Structure formats: C-alpha cells, structure tokens
Amino acid sequence: QKEVEQNSGPLSVPEGAIASLNCTYSDRGSQSFFWYRQYSGKSPELIMSIYSNGDKEDGRFTAQLNKASQYVSLLIRDSQPSDSATYLCAGYTGRRALTFGSGTRLQVQP
Amino acid sequence: EAGVAQSPRYKIIEKRQSVAFWCNPISGHATLYWYQQILGQGPKLLIQFQNNGVVDDSQLPKDRFSAERLKGVDSTLKIQPAKLEDSAVYLCASSLGLYSYEQYFGPGTRLTVT
Numbered sequence: 360q361k362e363v364e365q366n367s368g369p370l371s372v373p374e375g376a377i378a379s380l381n382c383t384y385s386d387r388g389s390q391s392f393f394w395y396r397q398y399s400g401k402s403p404e405l406i407m408s409i410y411s412n413g414d415k416e417d418g419r420f421t422a423q424l425n426k427a428s429q430y431v432s433l434l435i436r437d438s439q440p441s442d443s444a445t446y447l448c449a450g451y452t453g454r455r456a457l458t459f460g461s462g463t464r465l466q467v468q469p
Numbered sequence: 470e471a472g473v474a475q476s477p478r479y480k481i482i483e484k485r486q487s488v489a490f491w492c493n494p495i496s497g498h499a500t501l502y503w504y505q506q507i508l509g510q511g512p513k514l515l516i517q518f519q520n521n522g523v524v525d526d527s528q529l530p531k532d533r534f535s536a537e538r539l540k541g542v543d544s545t546l547k548i549q550p551a552k553l554e555d556s557a558v559y560l561c562a563s564s565l566g567l568y569s570y571e572q573y574f575g576p577g578t579r580l581t582v583t
Contacts, residue, residue, distance in 0.1 A: 363511075391569040402560055402575060402577045403560070404574070405572070405573060408571050410569070449511070456517065457514065459511030459512050460511050461509070461510050
C-alpha cells in the first residue's frame with residue numbers, strides 16, 4: 360500500500376464549477392499535509408497546507424483534513440482554465456519525510 | 470524574497486558519464502532536500518540536510534549518487550556513473566526547519582541519459 364494515494368485522473372470539470380481532489384494516506388501518525396500544483400514542465404508550487412482536522416480556506420481553495428478517515432481533500436471553487444494542472448498531495452509520514460502521491464491531473468474545460 | 474535556485478536547467482549526457490547539479494536554497498532556510506521526479510510520478514526524496522548534516526539519505530542510491538552541503542547553504546548532487554533509468558527531473562527544495570514545515574521547490578534540472 361502506498362503511503363499517499365491519489366486518483367491519477369484526469370478529472371475534468373467545466374469552467375466555474377467546483378473541482379474536488381482527494382487523497383488518502385496510510386500512516387495514522389502523519390500530521391501535516393500539503394497540496395502542490397504542478398503545471399506541465401514546471402516544478403511543484405505550494406498552494407495549501409493543513410495541520411489539523413477540519414477545513415482551511417484560502418481564496419478559491421479549501422483544504423479539508425479528516426484524520427479519523429485518513430483523508431485529505433482540496434476543493435477549488437469557480438474553477439478556471441488556468442487551474443488545469445496536476446495537483447500533488449503530500450504528507451509527513453512516520454519516517455518524517457515528506458511523501459508525495461502520484462498526483463491528479465485536473466482539466467478545466469472553457 | 471528570492472526563491473530556490475538550481476542549475477543547470479537541462480542536461481543531456483551519455484550513460485556511464487557523470488553529472489552534477491547545484492542548488493541554492495531560500496535565504497535563512499536550514500533544511501535542504503533533493504528529490505527525483507520521474508514522469509507521471511510524484512517527487513521522491515533522495516536526501517535531506519539540516520544545515521550541513523545529513524538527516525535522511527535512506528533512498529539515495531549511494532553506489533552512484535552523492536550529495537554535499539559543506540557550508541550549510543548551497544548543495545551539490547552528483548551522479549557517477551549515470552544510468553538510463555536516472556533520466557528524470559531533479560528538484561531541490563528548502564524549508565525553515567525539519568518536519569511539518571512547508572517546502573518550497575526550485576525550477577528543477579531535467580536530466581536525459583542516452
């Protein structure tokens with residue numbers, strides 16, 4: 360079982376819709392989680408961090424963490440074509456290194 | 470604030486040759502990381518430094534990869550000799566400290582081994 364798992368997608372949503380990206384993790388001791396956006400040919404860019412159960416909002420982005428279910432999600436409201444990218448979920452696992460999922464490719468259709 | 474700097478941006482070498490990558494972290498960041506990202510996968514940690522000491526190099530192929538951060542600031546990652554499967558993007562990241570801190574990535578070096 361991978362430590363951090365994501366559906367590879369692509370997830371296709373129309374412009375203006377809410378995109379919902381999901382991630383599960385296997386290590387119950389994981390504490391901190393991050394969402395990175397990666398455009399094709401570019402390096403990962405940090406967009407959200409979440410450290411405690413519940414929701415954290417930043418502009419059009421909301422990160423959700425449920426430690427009981429070992430589940431992390433990212434919601435993007437009012438999706439724009441410029442949001443089309445691969446979204447990487449990452450968490451600090453038991454060996455205290457940042458472990459990444461393989462990413463979910465999001466396509467926002469104009 | 471300047472971001473993480475890396476060079477070169479692209480490198481093409483033949484198998485069995487050697488190559489070196491350089492990274493300069495964000496000013497004041499004590500922790501530096503090297504990741505390998507193969508197409509279609511998430512970044513995989515190779516090595517992490519706290520100041521000039523190695524914290525985790527458990528996934529570094531030590532028979533061919535080496536890294537150093539002598540003065541606790543910039544770092545060099547070397548591959549010698551390179552194999553075809555080393556073709557990947559090598560990413561450097563830095564953070565204020567260990568564990569739970571946000572990591573910020575440089576632009577990466579795309580290595581092609583032929």
